[in-house]
Amino acid sequence: MWITELEGRSLTIGITVTCGVAFMLFGFDQGVFGGILGNPRFMSTFKNPTPTIQGQIVSTYDIGCILGALMTIFIGDHLGRKRTIMLACLFVIIGGALQASSFSLPHMIIARVIGGLGIGMESAAIPMWQSETCKPQHRGKLVALQLVLVIGGIVLTEWMNLGFSYISDKPVSWRFPLSFQCFFAILAIFMVACMPESPRWLCLKERNDEAQVVIARLMAKPVDSDEVVESLQLIIGTVAHEKELENVGWREIFSNGEQQTFRRICWVPDARCSSRWVSFGFSNQLALILTAVDFISLMIWGSVVMLAIDRWGRRKLMLLGAFGMGCSFTVAVIGLALKTKASYAVAVTGIFVYNVFFGISFLSIPFSYPSEINSQRHRNLGASVAMMTQWLFVYVIVLITPIGIANIGWRFYIIFAVLNFVWVPIIYYFYIETAGLSLEEIDKLFEIHYTGGKGMTWKEATRLAKEHIALTKIQIHDKTQLAHNAEVDHVESDEKGASVERISV
Incomplete structure (x- = not known):
């Protein structure tokens, strides 16, 4: 089959498209439930659950994502990048089918956890696979593209939910969107199966002959060519050098020797904040429309960063993003505090400007950065810890935001503004630049800085x-x-x- 014989640029595009399909699934799965909670047929099927129960249904998905990222720590390096992604998609298929066929709350909650397991695993494994199979000068923009497609998946759910809201008295209005996630998962499994494994993971497992074949395909050169052999030997040498420095094990993870393993795993940037249009005083239907437009705006600015991330670098964009998001939330807080029609427009403007800064920085960089700064042997661990941290904070935000807004109103958004400003000095003093560096150069960078x-x-x-x-x-x-x-x-x-x-x- 032609798709299994791709080489060079065509193979890089194939891997990128495959990752894109999987990340579209990520976005669709993440956004699909938001609009369904307002569906009257869904509410009647589950006997009109209280807002607290609704919150638990939503948050169990994030619990599943946390567990999925945790599972990847233990199985990711055993299965490899490809099989981890395929297993993740299988969990999503099972979870999606169970959600679409649910008639009781326990059934739905279990289905949400299973689906979350898959997304948690996928969110950790895909950036690693992409980073380990592309050129250094393209690594940032390709991972940024994946996150644009995540937003694309969310946009699709918003418009799908909006369309089905006009036939909300029928079961298909909520069962079809929940079942549609299986389409992306099945397509992703097929495409991943046709793509090669990461050559760096193959070298880690001492499957050097297979790694050489993959490198040759990525470079579109003969297997025994000097360029292929030299690239293979560089990866083998890096893996061997890491093994010489420290013993593998949990003790090494919490050490901070020449490889600075603990420090690298702890550098997991994420300043994610959520905006809820209903809390801004808009009707439910207008909130759906604003959310859809909001995510389209995020897609646009997420696409813009693809042109800058490898030229300007991760660090500068994170600094700009954190400061800009803090200012945007400050504007939104002022608009909400004044409580007039004009001031609400100011608040909406603040959130749209927030998406500009979020789109050019923290939308994509937190997904690529952990895979870049961690060593070959600990890349799986570092990426999984990063995703665990993200999903944990998402869970906390989903849990506390309704409570915070109900109790202190617009003042709750001050917390988000302050947190974004706090990230500015943290990034400035503790984060390094990885743009344009090969993964082997980044490994050596930490070692040289330590010695x-x-x-x-x-x-x-x-x-x-x-x-x-x-x-x-x-x-x-x-x-x-x-x-x-x-x-x-x-x-x-x-x-x-x-x-x-x-x-x-």
């Missing part, structure tokens, strides 16, 4: 890391050439010997 002592700056460590990897590549190239020349000499010697033997005969 260089207190006087070593991250900028200097980055320069030295690039020089070290460049020198390593030259050494590998020289060894490859020597081996190649020796092989040629051996073949020529054999041919001369055979020629002399024929002459003597």
Whole structure:
């Protein structure tokens, strides 16, 4: 089949499209339930659950996501990137089918947890797979594209829910949207099965011959070409070097030796805040329309960052985003506090501006950053911890936001404004730049910064890391050439010997 024989740029596009389908599923699954809760047929089927019960139905999905990310810590490196994603999609299919066929609250809650398991696993595994199979100069924009597609999935649910709201007296108005998530999951399983495994994971498992074949396909070069062999040897050398530095195990994770494992795992940026249009004083239907338009705006600005993320870098965009989001929430708080029609328009403007800054920064960077800064052996752990942290905060926000708004009203949004401002100095002093660096260079960057002592700056460590990897590549190239020349000499010697033997005969 042609899809299994892609090479070079076509293969990179194939992997990107596959990740995109899986992340569309992520977005669809995340957004589909929001509009259904206002569906009268859904409410009557489940005997008009109270707002508290509704909140529990929604939040059980986030609990499933937390458990899914936790599960990935233990099975991700055993199964590999591909099989982890496929297992995640299988959980989503089971969860989606159970949700669409639910007639009782326990049935729905269990189905939501199962679906959440799949999304939690998927959200950890896909950025790793994408990061480990693309070029450094494209890594940021490709992961950013995936997050745009997440928003695309959410936009699809918003408009689908809006369309079905006109036939809300029929069961199909809520059962079809819940079942439709299975389409994306089935398509994702098929496409992932046709794509290659991460060559870095294969090297981690000492399946070097398979890794060499994958690298050759990604580079569109012969398997035994110098470029392929040199790239393979660089990855093998990095994995071997990591094993020499520290022993693998949970003790290493909480150490902070040359690999600075604990520090790297702890760098999980996410300043996610949610806006609820109903709390701004709008009707339910207008809230649905504003939410859909809101997410379209987010898609646009998430697309814009694809042009800048690898040029401007992650750190600058996070600084700009955190400060801008803090200012936007401040404007929204002022608009809500004044409680006039004009001031509500100001609040809406504040939230739309918030999406500009969120879209160019924290929409995508928190998904790519953990996969970049963690070493090969701990990339699965770091990405999984990152997603666990995200889903935990999403769960907390979903749980406390209605309570906070009910008790202190617009003042609750001050918390979000303050938290965004707090992130500015944290990012400035503690986060490093990864744009344009290969994963091997980032590994060496942490090691050099540690061994260089207190006087070593991250900028200097980055320069030295690039020089070290460049020198390593030259050494590998020289060894490859020597081996190649020796092989040629051996073949020529054999041919001369055979020629002399024929002459003597």
